[in-house]
Amino acid sequence: MSHKPSHELVHFLEDKANEIRILSIECTNASKSGHPTSCMSAAEILSVLFFNEMRYSNDYPRHPSSDRFILSKGHAAPGLYSAWCAAGLFDKDKLMTLRKIDSDLEGHPTPRLNFIDAATGSLGQGLSVGAGMAYVGKYIEHASYRTYCLIGDGESAEGSIWEALSFASHYKLDNLVAIFDINRLGQSEEAPLQHNMDTYRKRVEAFGFHTMVVDGHSVEEILKALAEAQSVKNKPSALICKTFKGQGSSDVADKLDFHGKALNNLSEKIFGEIKARMHGAAEQPRPKIKDDAPELVQKPIAFKTPLEYKLGASIASRVAYGDALVKLGEACDRIVVLDADTKNSTFALKFKNVFPDRFIECFIAEQNMVGVSLGCGARNRTIPFCSTFATFFTRAMDQIRMAAVSQSQLNMAGSHCGVSIGEDGPSQMALEDIAAFRAIPNLVYFYPSDAVSACRAVELAANYKYMTFIRTSRPATTVIYANDEVFEIGKAKIVKTSAEDKVLVIGAGITLDSAMKAHSSLLEKGTSVRVMDPFTIKPLDKEAVLKHAKECGGRVITVEDHYAEGGIGEAVAGVLSNADFITKHKILAVREIPRSGPSAVLLDMFGISANKVVDAVLDMVE
Structure with missing residues (x-):
């Protein structure tokens, strides 16, 4: 698509953008709440993505080979729902159930919906998830699907966004496109950089992205930038889109105090303005899925070889964790292991030594590691295990909380728990993690006491439907269980x-x-x-x-x-x-x-x- 797009395509996409605006206003009016102005700024972006760029199927929204889309600015959910409605996934009557108690069209996206891979709304997390999806697509599945993440300018103040930018650049994720919706206005005041587009460009470019500044309300410019991103190799791409919150309405565009408010009283005038710009353009064809992703992970997964620990031997459970990962890796080629530069302490290094192509070093960025892990496990493409010192997981508690909302199968292993770690002192001692993780819904918290139980915890975690945490110890403890001892979740x-x-x-x-x-x-x-x-x-x-x-x-x-x-x-x-x-x-x-x-x-x-x-x-x- 390096050539100039046809007038028919441009008019069609402009119409779809305005349809998304109208639907976003209508459904938020129906719910008397929501964020229509945040949807209006992203309408052209959503239109180009959903009606020209992305390959997907209404019959199977989570098709293994379809392109991925993460709405990091989750409050713009009505815009996303409106795009899917306009694409024909569901009818307008369903869209009008937004935020109702019996509707899965919630205020922010969750995987209760068959077209959502990860819950968003707690800002700053979507790009990490997208990076995990892109990593799996490029390095694990060697598939053609691409990943797109829409990010708000307000949430770009979150450090986790920059952790994700660094990760994506380091791993040359040229199948990932980060799209920044720079609409200038936050919730209560202007965003720090407002429309200083050059500063945004320099910052994102400095993190190693192929970076393009575009008019976010120009269908032609967005088309051109996305086509350019398709041709970029060995680095991810970013679109820095200059937009206006509430675009489409002379009464609310680029004005404060409309964030998170339905536009009921202004709607008729706004609809008139928007409809006056509609072309009545004919439908245009969308690209087809290239079906080249492998089959889903098959369960159950069991060690292929027996454990060989000796009763009475002294072995740290963190060492056994590494042993178990290797056994899992032998049993299933979709096990991936992530670590935050502690692999020689958590013993995830054992897995890396045997399966380097399935080990992902996330460096000292625990929030991003959890988000990437969630993305790796999305759509059941892989079974991820991520590890660091148990205490450092607490800095990623919001990502962990949102992973639970995402109904994720995310497996975490935290080593160096408690005062028993010794001379490293209190900054390294996990003493709050049981309390924190007990509060996470559907999470199983394993606390193995010897090498055998540690291995069985890993095996059970790989087969559990939702999230797990495995607490491992630094000191060696005595092996007290026979290698064939049977363990069960919830059985002492x-x-x-x-x-x-x-x-x-x-x-x-x-x-x-x-x-x-x-x-x-x-x-x-x-x-x-x-x-x-x-x-x-x-x-x-x-x-x-x-x-x-x-x-x-x-x-x-x-x-x-x-x-x-x-x-x-x-x-x-x-x-x-x-x-x-x-x-x-x-x-x-x-x-x-x-x-x-x-x-x-x-x-x-x-x-x-x-x-x-x-x-x-x-x-x-x-």
């Missing part, structure tokens, strides 16, 4: 038990080791305790907690390498609150900001060592 293991048990002690990871050592010491003192390994903190095995607590006279001690708030202890307390018997529960947890020191010293200093478990048990049974 009782590792020490007798008829004389006085207290149920629940520990996980390094504190299961504390509980086991305490068990031996207490036996020497004539006191027997039962020791439980929960394996998954969410879902917690409620039936097992209640059953074994009752058998131990209602006496329970939880011990965890985590702050007390929101951790294992409070999860267990929630279960015990429903007990039909009297319970006595003591929570051993970290209760102040820790410090650097030897691991064993820190465990004792902060009250979660074997000695502290012994003291708590003896105090409870006196």
Whole structure:
């Protein structure tokens, strides 16, 4: 399409842009809420993409080979819905259900809709998702589909946008096009750069993109820029589009105080202005899908070779995580692993050494890593595992929260949890992660205590429908399970038990080791305790907690390498609150900001060592 487009095509696309404007206003009027002016600025962009540039199918919107579109500025959802309506995916009656309680056309896009790959609306995240999709298309699937991401100028203040720009440039994602809708106005005031297009251009260009400044209301300029992007090799492209919020209306265009407001009272005049510019152009053909993407990932996935750990050996669960990734990679060629420059600590390096073509280094940009992982897993194209120190995932909590809204299968593994990491000190110690991840809907939180359970957690995660988090430890722990031990999500293991048990002690990871050592010491003192390994903190095995607590006279001690708030202890307390018997529960947890020191010293200093478990048990049974 390097030639000049025909008048017929230009008029058709201009008509479709104005149709998108009208539909956006009508559906937001019907809902009495929404962001019509944010849709109006992007109308020509959406028109050119949906009616000339992108290859897609109304019969199968998530076709494996169709082009991908991510609306990063998710508040412009009515514009996206209007584009799909105008394209014939659904009728206008459905569009008018926008924001209704029984409608999947929500205020911001979610994958409840069959044409949405990732939830957006929490700004600054879409380009990372798009980069993940583009990476898979180029390097994993070697397919023809392209990825387009529409970004607002206001959200370009988010650092995650620039993390994504850096990632896309580094990996030469020439199948990715970032489109910036520079409409000058934010929610409450002007965007920082307003229409300083040259500064936008220089910034995006400096991140390694082939960058074009265009009039975002000129169909011809957008067509030309997108055609140029198709010819660019070994670098992603960006369109910096100068637009006006509310374009199409003399009353609202480029004016503040119309953000997020339906235009009911002004609508008739606006419709008159827009319709006066309509050409009545004939329908123009759209490009066809090139069907060259491979089949979907097939499940279930199981290790092809047995585990070979020796009972009693000392192996860190983070090391076993790396072993398990390799076994998964052998079993399925759609396993991809991402890391944030910690691969030699998380042991994701083991996977890279065996499968370098399926390892993605994301560098120290955890928000982008989570977004890229979501994009990698979209449409079930791959099964992604991403890893870093557990504490660094907390800086990506918004991306993780939105991944849950996206119904994503995103697998995360966080190492270096708790005070047990030792001398690195509190900045590296994950002590809030259990609380944070317990709050994420549909997420399974694995906390393996030895190498065998760590491997089985990885295997189970690969087959789980939604999100998972695997908490791995830095210190080595004793292998206590046979290689063929069967693990299940939501099923605890009782590792020490007798008829004389006085207290149920629940520990996980390094504190299961504390509980086991305490068990031996207490036996020497004539006191027997039962020791439980929960394996998954969410879902917690409620039936097992209640059953074994009752058998131990209602006496329970939880011990965890985590702050007390929101951790294992409070999860267990929630279960015990429903007990039909009297319970006595003591929570051993970290209760102040820790410090650097030897691991064993820190465990004792902060009250979660074997000695502290012994003291708590003896105090409870006196």
